Amino acid sequence: MKYAWYPGCSAEGNSFAYDETSRMIAEALGIEFQEIDDWNCCGATEYFSVNQLPAYALVARNLALINAEETPQVIAPCSACYINLKKTDEKMAKYEQLNTEVNVALAAGNLSYEPGAVKSRHFLDVVCNDVGYEAVKEKMTQSLAGLTLVPYYGCYMGRPEDNFDHPERPQTMDTLLKTLGADVPDYSLKTICCGGHMTQLSAEASLRILRHLLEGANQLNADAMVVGCPMCQLNLDAYQKDVNSAYKTNYQIPIVYFSQVMGLAFGMDPETLMFERGIVSSKAMLEKWLTAEPASKKRRRREKRDKNALPMPKQLES
Amino acid sequence: MKKGVYICHCGSNIAGTVDVEEVSKWADDLEDVAISRDYKFMCSSLGQELIEKDIEEYGLDRVVVASCSPHMHESTFRGACQRAGLNPYFMEMANIREHCSWVHKDKEAGTEKSKALVAAALSRVGHHEPLVIQYAPVDKNTLVVGGGIAGIQAALEIANSGYHVYLVEREPSIGGHMSQLDKTFPTLDCSACILTPRMFEAGNHENITLLTYSEVENVDGYIGNFEVRIRKRARAIDEEACTGCGLCEEKCPISVVDDVFEAGLGYRKAVYRPFPQAVPKYPVIDRENCTWYQKGKCRLCEKVCPTDAIDFEQEDEILEVKVGNIIVATGYDAFDARRIPQYGYGRYPNVFTGLEFERMTNAAGPTTGKVVLRDGVNVPESVAIIHCVGSRDKKYNEYCSAVCCMYSLKFAHMVHDKLPDAKVYNFYIDIRTPAKGYEEFYHRLLEEGTIFIRGRAASISDVALTVEEEGKLIVTAEDTLIGEQRRIPVDMAILSTGLEARHDSQEVARTFSISIDKNGFFRERHPKLDPVATMTGGVFIAGAAQGPRDIPSSVAQGAAAAARVLSIIDKGEVEMEAATAEVNDLTCVGCRMCVISCPYEAIDYLEDRQKAEVNRALCKGCGTCVAACPSKSITLHHFTDQELMAQMTGAMNALFEIDGVLMPA
Amino acid sequence: MPENSYEPKIIGYLCNWCSYAGADGAGLARIEYPPNVKIIRVPCSGRVSPEMVLRTFMQGADGVMVLGCHIGDCHYGNGNHRTAKRFPVYTELMDYMGIPKERLWVQWVSASEGPIFAEVVAEFTERLRTMPPMRGKLEVG
Amino acid sequence: MTLEPNSVYEKIITELPDGEKLKSCLQCGNCTGSCPSATDMDYAPRGLFALIAAGQDEKVLRANTFWYCVSCYQCTVRCPQEIPITDIMYHLKHQAIEKGLYTTDAKDFSGTFIGMVEHFGRSFELGLAAGFHLLHHPLESVKMAPMALGMMSRGRLKLLPKRIKNMGQLRAILDKAKEIGA
Incomplete structure (x- = not known):
């Protein structure tokens, strides 16, 4: 399986660990990456808000740089990059005028892009749906049993439409983490936005949003929150301390990438998985996992029916 | 030939976008037109009288009415012709409302299109033949599908008039969603208190055959004469012997969540009646949860039954019944x-x-x-x-x-x-x-x-x-x-x-030849004026199967559907399709293409004479055989090649005339 | 008639139960569409013979539509199956007769699809506008 | 209904794909109820749509609503009338900039970001935070220092961005886009 790889700006800074561990996981799973040569920033949410056409042209340059024959699919590990690449491709396909204008702009740099040529994928999507849970299971050398991992998807994996998972009730990461053997509670806030750039604009607003998410995870006794987007990771990790001082709380929830915990289950050395890059320490989580009795795959006894209790409706099959 | 043309204003519905006076004037000059008029509302009694008077005064032998869709008023204007002594099939309609004034804003274009449609109808009506409507007797039995409040109401109305009803219900008991409710708004009557007597009456009525735990599998035939196949699922209970004592249910060791009657909030047994007031009183054994059917063990119910009514060997029964009318009241999900x-x-x-x-x-x-x-x-x-x-x-x-x-x-x-x-x-x-x-x-x-x-x-x-x-x-x-x-x-x-709409409303609609709207609810013949009839004669709808509605409105619809059925039963006979196919014996070469193409097996091949013959009682007039016949030996009355081609030619000629381009003949 | 004001002349053969009712539905919902189509009601799309279509072109129609119920929804059970089988063969023959096959459109429109009926008419009219007029009646045979 | 030409409403409906869906707003409040930033907005989305319908354009364009929008699409995926709310927010930003009617500094944040992208071809957090905050909230940037240090000590904050190789090509593309997009 060979894909184009679009690391995104965060990979060079804040989310270095995500980029590195993704490459490690990919290698283990037999996914081959071809990094786009001389890629540029996707413009995040900022460029689109101010000037639409240059914003599309900015993203389209990346698509144009891909050799579509060789790698007709591009992977973005960052949700914002993923949505921008996907949106640009789709809107160019849908609106003829936009397609023409973007291509006129690209021509100024001797490039061109035909919409539909390159399909944009999120790394989580590729791992779960192209590689598949069965193949992941085969690569596992140890289970993550004993750890309560709360999957947090953020906003873009299922939105605005026709993305790889449900906009309100995504399941991909839940299934992945369950495959790895972890306890995965049903986190009701898993698609609530992390606040994005609000940390830069209004501390009050962003800390309120982050506190909500952390509280939700805390109530589920999370050993860690698992993410697939550098922005989510940054906000929840770097501002956790600020949340604690603003709300007099004491959350100590490490925010880790799904690629990092996959590495654990694949038997990679925690050192190389760069958990120490997180501001909130992952030490407690790792210790808990190491000391968890392998046999303690808590044999949940079937709870006896409380004779007073009313039956619960079944959950909808996903 | 003397043709009369009548252009309807329909208030401003047509006249707002079509210059009706201009169309009328224009039509007056067309070949064979003896009189051309426009009038505010052709369908009003005054409008109809106008046509009747003209037929007598001018000796008209053909009539064209340009107004709304024939689905609305074809029978109205055929009636007017008939009253004036003209064969009703000598009338043709031009649909200048639904197909013209309502969908075009430009008055000039609307007027031109109306002219073309009127010319087409005039050209066609000249070829019409007088058809005689045959009548068939109506079977006095009625099928009511769905035992909710709408179906119960309909069944009781008909049964109380002295006619027999088959009331078919999928669940083990009638009662529908209303039986689940506690109080009913806005009066707060207790739902069970007002429903149970009705259920009991329906269950014990001498004119009602109650078939619960049953489903209609197939419907054949037409208004007045339907043949219905019903599957009566095996309850595993001998209804003759069962007294409804409830001992089996009490002793059954298997308890499952009741997703139907208790909406998932309570439990029931594997042998159960949905609720104590269930009608009929017999339980059913739910084979998916019964340990005997699943694992070959238990039979406790059999042991405790005082009347030996448990019958594990019982099999589904197939019933074939004949009815004249059908009411579909299958409710909602x-x-x-x-x-x-x-x-x-x-x-x-x-x-x-x-x-x-x-x-x-x-x-x-x-x-x-x-x-x-x-x-x-x-x-x-x-x-x-x-x-x-x-x-x-x-x-x-x-x-x-x-x-x-x-x-x-x-x-x-x-x-x-x-x-x-x-x-x-x-x-x-x-x-x-x-x-x-x-x-x-x-x-x-x-x-x-x-x-x-x-x-x-x-x-x-x-x-x-x-x-x-x-x-x-x-x-x-x-x-x-x-x-x-x-x-x-x-x-x-x-x-x-x-x-x-019920999750399976599409299949149900297909079984009964009714159409559904985009939400899956059954489509009524007319949303305002014919809310319980369907496009299929003799098939009526009632209750929430037609659209979301409350109890009073469902009851009203059940009664309304029953009234429609009773009027058909009382009349005793129904008009047969007059527009059926006929084989020209002289030219038929006996190739049997028509026999293969007929969806109703209404064409017989006569071996001895090597000719095809249409059975007019079975023919529904679709015309598929006509299009299939290579020797042009089949005619579909009222939709003959001459009639349809004259209609098309009339329209085309008018269009070229309006364009001002003369065409070679 | 100036070339640029060319209005295609379309005859539509619509089955009584689905498509004709669908066209009525477009009217009830007041959905606008081009006035070019003139509708002829037939009991079933299966009634429409290839010969009728040819004759319609011979009379100078720029386009012919044959609309019936969706497969499976035919009022007559399977009359429209005949339509579905009959016309693909026929459209292939049209080019041979000198009539571009794009001028015939066989489509399924149900009684509830007023908006779809309007779309079909609009699309077909647009398609015909891009083609030259048939220029009057054909002399065939 | 004919809309006031050049009004905010008219522009949304004529310029934005699916913008005409705004006409079918039921004022149900599902957007505001779902919005993570609603409590910080002077008019939350539903209220803003009422203002747009009422033609109170100046109030609309001076609102902080769309600058506080985090573009998470929660409102959009929940809107019962399928109104592209997030896209409308983008459009309103654009209209506000065009008319010079904005009161928040969110625009400058975007501006700083864009400047950086146009200069280096890539973005980097330190430059962004520093450039933006030193300009607008010098006090905030002091408060941010411990966080930044934490990030730096973990190797997650670069001091210099990486400039792409073919910057000339990117600039040519962006210049052309600005030229035809204007």
């Missing part, structure tokens, strides 16, 4: 609240659906009428009722489900009544109370202290952010009247789920 994950139904124990709450407040329900949380013990101090769940939302159902506002108000009342200290919030977009006594009921709830928050609830969560929110469900919504996002902590949330 409740919207599945799990489809909206942000409301947490199925995730948070204390989120309930409307039907669950109905069962909860019912004294005969799983909690004996106590309003409690999912633990079955604790009592809520605050309750949120969320309106429009699955309704008024293009992602699910765009329509308003019509009953949710009222039942949400009823729920609020029930909580006030049972838990006077509890706070009750209703989250609504608009309160809709348009029927007798409904608005007054809303006012009553305002006085009872229900807190109304105008805003569609955005989500329900269990993540507490304040001490007050701890252990609660938090409903987030915008209170649009103050323009603020609010988080309201409650102990219980009730989702007022909307009404949907």
Whole structure:
């Protein structure tokens, strides 16, 4: 399986660990990456808000740089990059005028892009749906049993439409983490936005949003929150301390990438998985996992029916 | 030949976009036209009299009416012709309303198109032949499908008039959704108290054959003469022997969640009656959960039955019945609240659906009428009722489900009544109370202290952010009247789920040859003037199968459908299709293409003469055989090649004439 | 008639139960569409013979539509199956007869699909506008 | 209904794909109820749509609503009338900039970001935070220092961005886009 790889700006800074561990996981799973040569920033949410056409042209340059024959699919590990690449491709396909204008702009740099040529994928999507849970299971050398991992998807994996998972009730990461053997509670806030750039604009607003998410995870006794987007990771990790001082709380929830915990289950050395890059320490989580009795795959006894209790409706099959 | 042309204004419906006087004047100059008129409303009695008088005065032998769709008024104008002594098939309509004035804004274009359509009809009507309508006797038996309140009402009306009814119900008992309800709005009558006598009457009526746990598999035939195949599923109970004592049910060791009658809030046994007042009184054995059928063990019911009524060997029965008319009243499905994950139904124990709450407040329900949380013990101090769940939302159902506002108000009342200290919030977009006594009921709830928050609830969560929110469900919504996002902590949330077409309405529609609308509800012949008839003669619809509606309206429709059936039975005969196919014996080469193409097996091949012959009683007039015949030996009366081609040529010639381009003949 | 004001002349053969009712539905919902189509009601799309279509072109029609119920929804059970089988063969023959096959459109429109009927008419009219007029009646045979 | 030419409403409907869906707003409040930033907005989305319908354009364009929008699409995926709310927010930003009617500094944040992208071809957090905050909230940037240090000590904050190789090509593309997009 060979894909184009679009690391995104965060990979060079804040989310270095995500980029590195993704490459490690990919290698283990037999996914081959071809990094786009001389890629540029996707413009995040900022460029689109101010000037639409240059914003599309900015993203389209990346698509144009891909050799579509060789790698007709591009992977973005960052949700914002993923949505921008996907949106640009789709809107160019849908609106003829936009397609023409973007291509006129690209021509100024001797490039061109035909919409539909390159399909944009999120790394989580590729791992779960192209590689598949069965193949992941085969690569596992140890289970993550004993750890309560709360999957947090953020906003873009299922939105605005026709993305790889449900906009309100995504399941991909839940299934992945369950495959790895972890306890995965049903986190009701898993698609609530992390606040994005609000940390830069209004501390009050962003800390309120982050506190909500952390509280939700805390109530589920999370050993860690698992993410697939550098922005989510940054906000929840770097501002956790600020949340604690603003709300007099004491959350100590490490925010880790799904690629990092996959590495654990694949038997990679925690050192190389760069958990120490997180501001909130992952030490407690790792210790808990190491000391968890392998046999303690808590044999949940079937709870006896409380004779007073009313039956619960079944959950909808996903 | 003397033709009369009548152009209808339809008030401003046609005259607004079509210059009707101009069309009339233009038509007057066409070949064979003896008289051309325009009139405000051709379908009015004065309009019809105008045609009748002209037929007599001018000696008209052909009539063209340019007005609305023939689906609306073809029979009206055929009637006018007939009264004036003209064969009704000498009339042709031009549809200049639905197909012209209503869909084109440009008056010039509308007028030109109308001219072409009138010319086409005139050209065609000249070729019409007089057809004689044959009559067939009507079978006096009626099939009613669906034993909810609409079906029960329809069946009783007909049975009380002295005619026989087969009442078919899929579930083990009749009663439908109404039997699940506790109180009925706005009068708060006890649902079971008013329904049970009707169920009992239907179950014991000498003119009603009750077939529960049964489904219609196939329908053949036509109005007055349907042949119906019904599968009566095996209950594994000998109905002759069973006394309905309930001992089997009591002793059965298998208990399963009852997703149908108890809406998932309670349990039933593997051998069960849905509820104590079930009609008929016999239980059924649910084979999917019975240990005997699954594992070959148990047979406890058999041991305890005092009358040896358990029959594990019983098999499905197939019944073939003949009926003259059919009423389809198959009801609705409740919207599945799990489809909206942000409301947490199925995730948070204390989120309930409307039907669950109905069962909860019912004294005969799983909690004996106590309003409690999912633990079955604790009592809520605050309750949120969320309106429009699955309704008024293009992602699910765009329509308003019509009953949710009222039942949400009823729920609020029930909580006030049972838990006077509890706070009750209703989250609504608009309160809709348009029927007798409904608005007054809303006012009553305002006085009872229900807190109304105008805003569609955005989500329900269990993540507490304040001490007050701890252990609660938090409903987030915008209170649009103050323009603020609010988080309201409650102990219980009730989702007022909307009404949907039955999941299998498409297959049911196919079985009975009726059409469905885009939401899956059965389509009525006319939304205003013919609400219980369908496009298929002799098949009627009633109740929520036609669209979301409440009990009074379902009852009214059941009765209305029964009245329509009774009028057909009373008349005793129905018009047969006059426009049937006929084989020209002289030219038929006996190739049998028509025999293969006929969907009704209405064409016989006569071996001895090597000719095809149409059985006119079976022919429905589709004309497929005509198009298939290579020697042009079959005619479909009233849709002959000459007639259709004359209509087409008339239109084309008029168009070229209007263009001002002369064409070679 | 100036070339640029060319209005295609279309005859539509619509089955009584689905498509004709669908066209009525477009009217009830007041959905606008081009006035070019003139509708002829037939009991079933299966009634429409290839010969009728040819004769319609011979009379100078620029386009012919044959609309019936969706497969499976035919009022007569399977009359439209005949339509579905008959016309693909026929359209292939049209080019041979000198009539571009794009001028015939066989489609399924149900009684509830008023908006779809309007779309079909609009699309077909647009398609014909891009083609030259048939220029009057054909002399065939 | 004919709309006031050049009004905010008219522009949304004529310029934005699916913008005409705004006409079918039911004022149900699901958008505001779902919005993570609603409590910080002077007019939350539903209220803003009422203002747009009422033609109160100046109030609309001076609102902070769309600058506080985090573009998470929660409102859009929940809107019962399928109104592209997030896209409308983008459009309103654009209209506000065009008319010079904005009061928040969110625009400058976007501006700083864009400047950086146009200069280096890539973005980097330190430059962004520093450039933006030193300009607008010098006090805030002091408060941010410990966080930044934490990030730096973990190797997650670069001091210099990486400039792409073919910056000339990117600039040519962006210049052309600005030229035809204007």
